[in-house]
Amino acid sequence: MVPTFTLCLLGSSALLLSTMPGAQAAWCPFPRVPHGRVSPRHYSYQTWDTVSVTCNPGYTLRGPGRSTCGAASRWDPPLPECKKEVTCPRPPSIANGLHTGLSSGSFSRGVTVSYSCREGFELLGNESITCTDSGRWSRTLPRCEAIGCQVPEVQNGKVHNVQSTYRAGDTLHFDCHPGHAAEGSDEARCQPGGIWDPPLLVCHRVRPCPMPPEVANGNHNGRDTEGFTMGMSVQYTCDPGYYLVGNAAVTCRASGNWSQPRPRCEEVTCPRPPSIANGLHTGLSSGSFSRGVTVSYSCREGFELLGNESITCTDSGRWSRTLPRCEGLWGALS
Template sequence: MCPRPPNIANGLHSGQSLDRFPHGVTVHYSCQDGYAPVGNVSISCTEAGMWSWPLPRCEAIGCKIPEVQNGKVYKLQSTYRAGETLHFDCDAGYAAEDSYEAQCQPGGIWDPPAFRLPVAVQPCRKPPEIPNGNHSGRGKAFFTMGMSVIYTCDPGYYLVGNDIVFCKASGNWSQPSPRCEEVTCPRPPNIANGLHSGQSLDRFPHGVTVHYSCQDGYAPVGNVSISCTEAGMWSWPLPRCEAIGCEMPEVQNGKVYKLQSTYRAGETLHFDCDAGYAAEDSYEAQCQPGGTWHPGAWYKLISSPSIMELGLGRFIEMTLILLLQH
């Protein structure tokens, strides 16, 4: 009994589906596309429980001697092994489309395959026009092999592809040609307590402007609009919506501690009353967005007559009435 047959590079054997390999069994080897077997193509299991030797091997199929028209090959060989590189040149008036060398690939093909056919050098026509763009060849009458032109796009557009194209020996321009696509911006950013005019739009091309507005009780700070720039980004900085503050309060029969000319939304004001007066509820008020105070009636002070003015009897009577009410 022999172990499983050994694998070989770039090849397969016929025993892949078998589990046992008794004495006398033979397996055959084959090679992948582009490779050819070298040596015996089969091995057998011997009485000693070992496979016969040597193993076959798969060797890359080489390339045949090239047929070169209108040119010559340097260091010409009768055959070329896979991986070998061939260098060639063209006769006067002819040129290769791309490279002046080719490499032998497994399977006996050359890369690039068109090197065998040097072509007569032809001038190129005027470079192709592209929508929303231009090229540097305007004003020139002739374009010969090796000359290049540079493409650019109109404002509001950006270039996709190579910006340089070359005149090839065949009289064609290198491909593919570039193209110009419109610059667009992403959706405008939202701001706290505000809205923008682009909510219903799907596209925002270069040059478009959106305007911001603020919710009730808030006022815009900074520019109220932004524009989509040539770089596909929104102009900066963004506006912001700031809560409208409160004006300095008018206080009668009392005083405000640390009085300010204006108060921002959220700031708290503390006050006290003159002798004989009191606040309705609290002795503080908070500035609300929109410029209103809370509580709104904090500044309405009520008269509070003293005990001497009422007389002791009247004071006791009022106290009893208040106790009975509660």
């Protein structure tokens, strides 16, 4: 059997096809994929020709990336589609929690984001969400709930109206046994993470306090009191020339101790003496100026001193008297 040859003209190209008698060449339609490109690109495709498909930026391939021209003039498997790429907005934030998408700029379909809670909180609900084909996040968001507290122990006392559970923010009150009392407040507040504030609940045996502590260069108003019991306070004052630093009062606590810290009396000092135009003072070499320190003023040559020659640091921390001034002599002006 002798094969025959057929000359096919396609545009400016000529293809010489060899066929067997009674056989006909199979041709496939041009592989058009909207928003995509095929490779290799020919004017026509016949049996066993294979093409690869890639999508334009912003589009995603749906289907196989390669297809072959079959004997029935059909592409097998069918040519894929290039669908516009689906993205989801930034994942929502949750109170007291974080998600794994904080460092990402875009979220394509199928991307999963996981949630976690900060210390002291536990995650309730879905641990993750996924970007769906519709551009929305799947499932409802979880929430972070503060870890609650257990019933605390009270040394020499007991919790008032005990509850089975305490959530963060709940407050409890406790009672002390007879002869005992709480030094501060008789309540505690549940903090996130299952911690009570204060962490230790203690009722101390009530004891009298000794004479209030002395402070240098100061005094208190409790010298005429015979005994001090829980809740009693004394006030401190400082001697002239000294000022009070800290709380002026201390209180007798249930344990028989005075509240801390006690105040102290610091010596009054004056700021650096003011300068005057065309004059000097004797305090230039000093670093501090205690009460009673006197500074004298003088004028440079050609000027005379008018006013007070000296000023003194007073008990209030201020300089006494008004400043002098230096006035030019007539002889110096001629």
